[in-house]
Amino acid sequence: MQPVFRFAPSPNGLLHLGHAYSALLNFDRARETGGRLLLRIEDIDATRCRPEFEAAIYEDLAWLGISWETPVRRQSEHLADYRAALDKLTALGLVYPAFESRAEIARLVAAREASGPWPRDPDGAPLYPGDAKSLSADERTRLIASGVPYALRLDMAAARHRVAGLSWNELGEGPGDERDIVPARPEAWGDVILARKETPTSYHLSVVVDDALQGVSEVVRGQDLFNATSVHRLLQLLLGLPEPVYRHHGLIRDGEGRKLSKSDRSTGLRELRAAGMTPAGIRQLVGLG
Template sequence: MMPPVFRFAPSPNGFLHLGHAYSALLNFERARESGGRLLLRIEDIDATRCRPEYEVAIYEDLAWLGIAWETPVRQQSEHLADYRAALEKLSALGLVYPAFESRAEIAKLVAAREADGPWPRDPDGAPLYPGDARSLSADERSRLIASGAPYALRLDIAAACRRAAGLTWNELGEGPDGEHGIVPALPEAWGDVILARKETPTSYHLSVVVDDALQGVGEIVRGQDLFHATAVHRLLQTLLGLPEPAYHHHRLMRDGDGRKLSKSSWSTGLRELRAAGVTPAGIRQLVGLG
C-alpha cells in the first residue's frame, strides 16, 4: 500500500502568516502520523504578484517551524504544458468558450441585470458571469481573438454539470456550517468559472486539480475558505478523469475583529513574530496546536 500524500501549496505573493503556519503544520502532522509524504508546491502562476523573495521566505519560514518536505518542489510556472493539455481536453468536450468582456463591462452588465432584482452570486460573494459570450458564433470568436482582444476562457457550467451529475466529496474535516462526511457538490453555484485568460494560461481551479492528480495527493488539507470551491474541483476531476482525493477543511485563523488573516496583516506575519522573539513552539500555541 502506497503511503498517503499530503501537500502544502502557498503562493509567493506575500510573506506567510499564522494561518499559513496552521495549515502547513496540520499537513506536516497528518503526514507524519500516517507515515505519509509531505510535498511543497509553489503556486506561482500569477507573474504580476509572485516574487522570488517571497518564495525564499516560504522556505525559510517553514524550515524555522521544523517542517520538512520532499524535493524537488513543484513550481506551477514550470508546468504550463500540463494545464494546457487539461484545458484542451475540456475544449474538445465542447465545455470551454472565450468571453471578451472586461471587468468593468461585467460590472456594468451586473448593474443592468440588478435593475430587475438581485443578481445571483457565487459562494465567495462575486456575481455570476452575466454575459452572453456562449452565443457568439465560431467566426466571431475567431475574429475577436485574431484582433488581439483580451479574453477569458470560461467553463460552460450547465453543460459540464449535465456530463457529471450527482457529485459528492468525502469531507474528513469540517465545513463552515459543520459539514462532515459525504458532502454534495454544487458546482452550478459558481456559474461559468474562468479556467484561463489570454495572458495567464491557467486558473487556480484548473491548476490545483491537475497538480494534485499528477502528484498523487490523496488527502487535501486546507482552509474552510476553499470548502465551497471543492465543488468546482470535483467537477473538473470528473470531467478530466482524475482521481478523487479526500478533503480535510480546517478552521481559519482570524484577527481580533473576526476577519480572516491576510498577507498584509503584519502583526500575524511569521517573520515579524520571529523577530519579536516568538519561538516555533510559541507559534504552535498561537494556532492552537499546543
C-alpha cells in the same frame, strides 16, 4: 498506499499564522499516517509573485521545523500540463472565450440588478452575466485574431449535463461541521474562468491537475476553500482525475474575526520571529501546542 499531503502557498507575500496552521496540520498529518509531505509553489500570477517571497516561504517553513520532499513543484514551470487539461475540456465542447472586461462585466451586473438581485457565487462575486456563449465560431475567431483580451470560461450547464451525483468525502470542518459525504453544487459558481489569454490556467484548473499529477491523497486546507471543492470535483470527473479526500480546517482570524491577510504584520511569521517568538510558541498560538 502511502498517504500524500501537500502545502501549496503563493509567493505573493510573507506567510502569516494562518499559513503556519495549515502547513503544520499537513506536516503533522503526514507524520501521524507515515505519509509524504509535498511543497508546491503556486506562482501562476506573474504580476504578484516574487522570488524573495518564495525564498521566505522556504525559510519560514524550515524555521517552524517542517520538512518536505524535493524537488518542489513550481506551477510556472508546468504550464504545458494545464494547457493539456484545458485542451481536453475544449475538445469536449465545455470551454468558450468571453471578451468582456472586468469593467464591462460590472456594468452588465448593474444593468441586471436594476430589475432585481443578480445571483452571486459562494464568495460573494456576481456570476458571469455575459452572453459570449451565443457568439458564432467565426465571430470568436475574429475577436481573438484582432487581439481582444479574453477569458476562457467553463460552460457550467454543459459540464453539469455530463456529470451527475457529484459529491466529495469530507473529513474536516465544513461551515456547518459537515463531515462524510458532501453534495457538490458547482453550478453555484456559474461559468468559472479556467484560463485567460495571457495565462493558460486558473487556480481551479491548476490545483486539480497538480493534485492528480503529484498523487495527493488527502487535501488539508482552510474552510475558505470548502465551497470551491464543488468546482474541483467537477473538473476531476470531467478530466478523469483521481479523487482525494478533503479535510477543511478552521481559519485563524484576527481580533475582529476577519480572515488573516499577508499584509497584516501583527500576525506575520517574520515579525513574530523577530519579536522573539519560537516555533513552539507558534504552535501554541494556532492551537497545536
